[in-house]
Amino acid sequence: MLEKIENRTAEIAVVGLGYIGLPTAITFANAGFRVTGYEIRKEVVERINSRKAHIVEPEIDELLKKAVESGNLRATSDPDDIRGKDAYIICVQTPLNEDKTPNLGYLEDAVRTVARAMKRGSLIVIESTVPPLTTIKMAKLIEEITGLKPGEDFYMVHAPERVMPGRIFEELVYNSRIFGGITPESAELAERLYRSFVKGRTFKTSSTVSEVVKLMENTFRDVNIALANEFAYLAHQYGIDVFEAIELANTHPRVRIHTPGIGVGGHCLPKDPHLLVWPARDDFGLIRLAREINDGMPLLAKDLLFDALKTVNLPPEKAVVAVLGLAYKGDSDDTRNSPALTFVDEIRDEVAEVRTHDPLVGGTHENLEDALRGADAAVIATDHTAFKSLDWEKLGSLMRTKILVDGRHVVENPPVGFVFKGVGRGGY
Numbered sequence: 007m008l009e010k011i012e013n014r015t016a017e018i019a020v021v022g023l024g025y026i027g028l029p030t031a032i033t034f035a036n037a038g039f040r041v042t043g044y045e046i047r048k049e050v051v052e053r054i055n056s057r058k059a060h061i062v063e064p065e066i067d068e069l070l071k072k073a074v075e076s077g078n079l080r081a082t083s084d085p086d087d088i089r090g091k092d093a094y095i096i097c098v099q100t101p102l103n104e105d106k107t108p109n110l111g112y113l114e115d116a117v118r119t120v121a122r123a124m125k126r127g128s129l130i131v132i133e134s135t136v137p138p139l140t141t142i143k144m145a146k147l148i149e150e151i152t153g154l155k156p157g158e159d160f161y162m163v164h165a166p167e168r169v170m171p172g173r174i175f176e177e178l179v180y181n182s183r184i185f186g187g188i189t190p191e192s193a194e195l196a197e198r199l200y201r202s203f204v205k206g207r208t209f210k211t212s213s214t215v216s217e218v219v220k221l222m223e224n225t226f227r228d229v230n231i232a233l234a235n236e237f238a239y240l241a242h243q244y245g246i247d248v249f250e251a252i253e254l255a256n257t258h259p260r261v262r263i264h265t266p267g268i269g270v271g272g273h274c275l276p277k278d279p280h281l282l283v284w285p286a287r288d289d290f291g292l293i294r295l296a297r298e299i300n301d302g303m304p305l306l307a308k309d310l311l312f313d314a315l316k317t318v319n320l321p322p323e324k325a326v327v328a329v330l331g332l333a334y335k336g337d338s339d340d341t342r343n344s345p346a347l348t349f350v351d352e353i354r355d356e357v358a359e360v361r362t363h364d365p366l367v368g369g370t371h372e373n374l375e376d377a378l379r380g381a382d383a384a385v386i387a388t389d390h391t392a393f394k395s396l397d398w399e400k401l402g403s404l405m406r407t408k409i410l411v412d413g414r415h416v417v418e419n420p421p422v423g424f425v426f427k428g429v430g431r432g433g434y
């Protein structure tokens with residue numbers, strides 16, 4: 007296997023071609039490996055084979071074209087096409103159920119597919135973010151299905167993905183990586199495989215440490231954002247602008263306060279803290295409280311909107327509200343767990359009309375001006391670059407009432423003639 011890795015003849019199957027799996031498959035293919043991408047959504051397979059990415063990410067179209075045209079990448083939804091591969095890289099989603107418990111159904115299905123296709127000596131890598139101890143459980147599932155002994159007859163690793171959407175192709179190469187093996191040999195093999203394109207530092211550990219590390223990273227971010235959001239809430243009570251206060255606090259050499267806003271979305275931050283605490287017997291509660299704070303932020307934005315409507319004596323049930331941005335963060339087309347969607351759901355039954363516009367996602371109005379024409383309030387829910395340079399004084403002339411609520415600190419100076427509110431912008 008090591009020799010096959012060194013001379014790039016190892017055959018790789020990437021299972022799940024979403025935001026993580028597709029860039030990973032492309033990167034291995036462009037590093038010289040023969041990669042088969044296995045994906046259950048047939049329309050995604052067709053798009054990829056016709057060289058069109060189904061996700062928004064810088065550089066993806068050129069890199070996908072290169073990978074497919076070189077003959078190194080092919081997508082399929084036929085499990086027979088991934089039989090007998092040297093390495094399987096699993097990148098399927100690991101969402102939460104309604105009750106916030108992990109839904110490992112996609113992962114288990116993917117592992118079953120791999121178990122039926124693999125051979126003795128295959129390396130199986132789970133890139134998906136999973137609750138602690140999952141990799142060991144999945145190795146046992148493979149043993150039950152195949153009769154092969156984990157660590158002896160096949161190798162298994164958790165290699166968490168740490169890329170930031172918007173910078174995926176750069177971070178795939180330059181981020182440091184962790185390889186958590188069910189045995190040291192497993193970790194060693196995966197490290198050698200990924201070293202074919204990773205230029206960052208690499209570390210080997212156990213699969214359970216690796217699972218916890220990944221969950222700690224995103225929990226760290228979520229808890230820090232919750233702290234910033236609590237500061238924003240307090241700033242309203244003191245009538246100050248939290249962003250001015252944060253900028254000044256961050257001049258301290260050991261303080262790095264995160265950015266408050268309308269909420270925390272995406273496939274990962276809203277669920278990973280739950281994956282960390284779910285299998286534990288007990289915890290202190292900080293991680294869960296941070297989640298509640300962040301989940302509550304769309305309601306704070308709703309209060310700001312309703313305050314503004316009160317200022318102009320417009321009953322909410324008569325108000326036409328245009329929500330700008332549906333994606334969970336700027337310049338993304340991903341709406342999973344987006345606070346913008348929560349905000350829309352929260353106000354929908356209480357106002358006359360909710361319009362939505364997102365340049366990358368769509369919405370009820372394709373055109374920004376059409377969304378604002380005759381509206382009583384505009385609410386910025388996503389920090390898309392396109393929203394940062396809007397001429398509000400001009401756009402205001404299209405609106406029936408000039409209310410602007412900024413959930414993402416996109417507008418620095420409140421536009422003249424508007425009733426302005428913003429998350430963390432006390433004093434307006």
Ligand SMILES: NC(=O)C1=CN([C@@H]2O[C@H](COP(=O)(O)OP(=O)(O)OC[C@H]3O[C@@H](n4cnc5c(N)ncnc54)[C@H](O)[C@@H]3O)[C@@H](O)[C@H]2O)C=CC1
Pocket residue numbers: 021022023024025026027044045046047050097098099100112113115116119133134135136167168169170171273274
């Ligand atoms: N999106 C992100 O920014 C990051 C995600 N992650 C983790 O990576 C994992 C994947 O996340 P995303 O790529 O965002 O999810 P995604 O939903 O974009 O992609 C998953 C893909 O797997 C496919 N799939 C599901 N079950 C399958 C099966 N049994 N066989 C074949 N294909 C199957 C789905 O149709 C989908 O296209 C998650 O565990 C996530 O927490 C980690 C770092 C960053």
Ligand SMILES: CC(=O)N[C@@H]1[C@@H](OP(=O)(O)OP(=O)(O)OC[C@H]2O[C@@H](n3ccc(=O)[nH]c3=O)[C@H](O)[C@@H]2O)O[C@H](C(=O)O)[C@@H](O)[C@@H]1O
Pocket residue numbers: 135167168169170171223224227231264265266267268269270271272273274275334335336
């Ligand atoms: C620790 C860390 O930086 N994790 C990254 C994170 O990426 P993700 O796309 O979720 O981006 P994010 O910038 O944390 O944004 C998540 C959400 O939080 C919001 N957000 C973010 C930072 C902040 O200071 N304030 C804030 O409100 C964003 O608007 C967004 O709604 O989660 C990714 C993942 O695991 O999916 C991970 O690979 C990335 O490296």
